Amino acid sequence: GEDVEQSLFLSVREGDSSVINCTYTDSSSTYLYWYKQEPGAGLQLLTYIFSNMDMKQDQRLTVLLNKKDKHLSLRIADTQTGDSAIYFCAESMGASGTYKYIFGTGTRLKVLA
Amino acid sequence: ETGVTQTPRHLVMGMTNKKSLKCEQHLGHNAMYWYKQSAKKPLELMFVYNFKEQTENNSVPSRFSPECPNSSHLFLHLHTLQPEDSALYLCASSQGAGTSVFNEQYFGPGTRLTVT
Numbered sequence: 001g002e003d004v005e006q007s008l009f010l011s012v013r014e015g016d017s018s019v020i021n022c023t024y025t026d027s028s029s030t031y032l033y034w035y036k037q038e039p040g041a042g043l044q045l046l047t048y049i050f051s052n053m054d055m056k057q058d059q060r061l062t063v064l065l066n067k068k069d070k071h072l073s074l075r076i077a078d079t080q081t082g083d084s085a086i087y088f089c090a091e092s093m094g095a096s097g098t099y100k101y102i103f104g105t106g107t108r109l110k111v112l113a
Numbered sequence: 114e115t116g117v118t119q120t121p122r123h124l125v126m127g128m129t130n131k132k133s134l135k136c137e138q139h140l141g142h143n144a145m146y147w148y149k150q151s152a153k154k155p156l157e158l159m160f161v162y163n164f165k166e167q168t169e170n171n172s173v174p175s176r177f178s179p180e181c182p183n184s185s186h187l188f189l190h191l192h193t194l195q196p197e198d199s200a201l202y203l204c205a206s207s208q209g210a211g212t213s214v215f216n217e218q219y220f221g222p223g224t225r226l227t228v229t
């Protein structure tokens with residue numbers, strides 16, 4: 001079956017690194033995504049990684065993918081109060097014409113000043 | 114207006130009411146989606162429209178009725194809802210649906226629905 005799991009909450013201190021984890025079940029996932037949802041707003045694509053990559057870095061964000069364990073993580077360096085939001089992991093998979101998109105529960109990140 | 118807009122932002126309705134949620138995208142996309150966001154549950158895809166045609170209905174109860182008159186507008190008609198239908202309803206759009214494995218979706222801010 002297709003399932004994406006995340007822990008519901010994470011709390012970190014300002015300036016520390018945050019690591020948000022995600023596990024997925026479908027080994028045919030081709031792209032994995034991280035979306036951010038700020039209070040009162042919709043989801044916004046933060047970053048993504050193609051399944052043949054192990055790591056992707058974008059400024060303060062580092063995405064790590066372990067295909068063997070079906071584990072995806074998002075590391076935010078020097079976490080700021082503005083990073084407080086819900087972070088959703090998502091995967092896309094399937095064959096041409098029938099691609100599907102599965103989201104996780106979201107992890108609520110709270111950054112303490 | 115830019116991006117994806119949704120109206121109303123908040124809605125309180127009784128179980129016997131009929132109401133509609135509206136979504137509009139100004140991005141020139143061909144696919145539109147309705148999602149339900151409930152606390153502690155995965156984001157739940159409800160309906161997908163691609164070029165105005167419904168391509169996915171994830172076993173959604175018939176008290177939710179979608180309508181897509183054109184690629185820019187999407188409605189969700191609600192009638193005889195239950196209290197457990199209270200949630201944030203998100204609309205999204207993308208270039209296409211199901212045609213490309215990479216698919217960035219653009220979301221609206223959602224409608225917070227409370228059923229009393």
